Amino acid sequence: MHDLSVWLTILAFIFTVSFIFLRSSVNEAIPATIGAFFVMLSGSVSLSDLFTITETIGGAAITIIATIVMAIVLESFGFFHWVAEKLTERAGNSGIRLFWYTNLLCFLMTLFVNNDGSILITTPILLMILNNLGLKNHQKLPYLISGALIATASSAPIGVSNIVNLIALKIVHMDLYMHTAMMFVPASLGLALMSLLLFAVFYPILPKRLKTVPAGARPYSPLPGHHPLKYAQDEAPSEQRGRHFMRNIILFVLAVRISLFVASYIHFPVPLMAIIGSVCLLAWRWAFLKISPLDMIKKTPWHILIFAFSMYVIIYGLHNIGLTDMLIRWLKPFVTGGLMEASIGMGVVVSLLSNLFNNHPALMVGTLTLTNMGLDPITLKISYLASVIGSDMGSLLLPIGTLATLLWMHILRKGKIKITWSDYLKVTILVIPITVIFTLIVLFYWVNWLF
Numbered sequence: 001m002h003d004l005s006v007w008l009t010i011l012a013f014i015f016t017v018s019f020i021f022l023r024s025s026v027n028e029a030i031p032a033t034i035g036a037f038f039v040m041l042s043g044s045v046s047l048s049d050l051f052t053i054t055e056t057i058g059g060a061a062i063t064i065i066a067t068i069v070m071a072i073v074l075e076s077f078g079f080f081h082w083v084a085e086k087l088t089e090r091a092g093n094s095g096i097r098l099f100w101y102t103n104l105l106c107f108l109m110t111l112f113v114n115n116d117g118s119i120l121i122t123t124p125i126l127l128m129i130l131n132n133l134g135l136k137n138h139q140k141l142p143y144l145i146s147g148a149l150i151a152t153a154s155s156a157p158i159g160v161s162n163i164v165n166l167i168a169l170k171i172v173h174m175d176l177y178m179h180t181a182m183m184f185v186p187a188s189l190g191l192a193l194m195s196l197l198l199f200a201v202f203y204p205i206l207p208k209r210l211k212t213v214p215a216g217a218r219p220y221s222p223l224p225g226h227h228p229l230k231y232a233q234d235e236a237p238s239e240q241r242g243r244h245f246m247r248n249i250i251l252f253v254l255a256v257r258i259s260l261f262v263a264s265y266i267h268f269p270v271p272l273m274a275i276i277g278s279v280c281l282l283a284w285r286w287a288f289l290k291i292s293p294l295d296m297i298k299k300t301p302w303h304i305l306i307f308a309f310s311m312y313v314i315i316y317g318l319h320n321i322g323l324t325d326m327l328i329r330w331l332k333p334f335v336t337g338g339l340m341e342a343s344i345g346m347g348v349v350v351s352l353l354s355n356l357f358n359n360h361p362a363l364m365v366g367t368l369t370l371t372n373m374g375l376d377p378i379t380l381k382i383s384y385l386a387s388v389i390g391s392d393m394g395s396l397l398l399p400i401g402t403l404a405t406l407l408w409m410h411i412l413r414k415g416k417i418k419i420t421w422s423d424y425l426k427v428t429i430l431v432i433p434i435t436v437i438f439t440l441i442v443l444f445y446w447v448n449w450l451f
Contacts, residue, residue: 013315060169060170064160072299073281076285118152118404153190153392158176177261181450194393194435342379344441398424
């Protein structure tokens with residue numbers, strides 16, 4: 001390959017990542033598309049490669065978009081505000097209980113939606129709650145920082161909560177069911193440790209008692225927020241009816257989420273199952289709120305597909321000019337030295353790459369590298385899962401490690417909340433390295449026990 005092609009591909013990658021870091025307010029699909037265009041122009045990615053890339057990311061993109069559609073429908077029902085209000089009520093006037101409930105909210109939101117969607121939904125809700133409680137800026141930090149870390153890291157236990165995890169699954173030819181069986185326990189234990197460490201770090205500044213918020217001052221209504229519900233007798237829904245309605249939504253979403261893993265287990269196409277679940281929820285909303293499904297065309301963030309495709313074009317270009325060959329030479333001694341070495345080695349490497357270049361390209365590069373090492377199946381699986389831990393948890397050391405945290409910082413700036421890199425690093429330097437190493441060690445023992 002010509003030197004010009006090599007340098008153009010490298011510069012396109014540096015431009016894309018740098019622009020995303022420096023201009024987080026700009027839609028990430030724009031720099032990624034420009035970078036992909038120059039990679040194509042360089043000749044390091046051919047037309048046949050584009051077909052391979054489309055096949056690789058297609059199913060992941062459909063699954064994640066279907067999940068986002070479900071999140072938009074739930075927002076129409078006022079579901080997220082209802083959940084936040086209920087958690088706040090349960091917390092009462094205890095700042096400590098509120099800390100654990102906000103972490104639980106962020107964890108569940110990521111499991112039921114995805115990491116970026118969870119940040120988009122929970123951060124504004126947390127800001128409203130904290131502002132309503134009259135907390136000062138430094139008192140808000142424990143809830144906002146821990147919420148963001150938990151929301152982002154919670155994409156590790158199940159593959160469907162992060163588009164890059166889904167793409168990587170396709171690259172290593174691993175079923176969603178198998179990923180969850182091998183990852184859910186280690187990642188969940190890692191998240192539990194992360195929560196405890198966050199609590200220990202923040203305990204001295206956590207407000208122990210909160211003021212009671214009058215019911216009339218709450219920013220949420222107990223039932224649907226954006227569109228009035230239609231009832232036969234045009235009467236306001238009772239609290240009990242509201243509870244039953246939201247309970248039914250929870251059961252439905254839980255059933256849809258479980259169906260994805262059942263589909264993977266019986267080798268039914270997971271993207272198709274995700275579409276079926278989204279269509280059913282859209283039909284439910286249409287019947288209940290009289291909102292046509294056509295609004296999804298405008299509300300669905302299609303740019304996510306463009307970003308994922310463009311980013312993978314850039315990474316594939318780097319792969320074709322020899323990046324993965326170089327990484328193979330560096331990483332193979334670690335990966336082939338034993339399962340413990342493979343787990344810790346790949347987890348730490350992808351963590352470092354994620355904080356340098358963002359976790360999307362880091363996991364893609366790491367996964368492509370692993371598939372070209374000629375590893376035995378169990379070593380490939382544990383190395384891949386360790387890479388996911390590095391990508392989803394280790395990337396949180398710096399606020400530029402993930403798109404979700406970049407988005408979070410942008411939302412906070414718009415909300416006039418000042419969180420500096422120093423504020424962030426004082427927490428993550430104490431929490432993230434310990435959490436990542438612990439999770440990687442647990443992964444080794446868990447996989448050893450399974451197999």
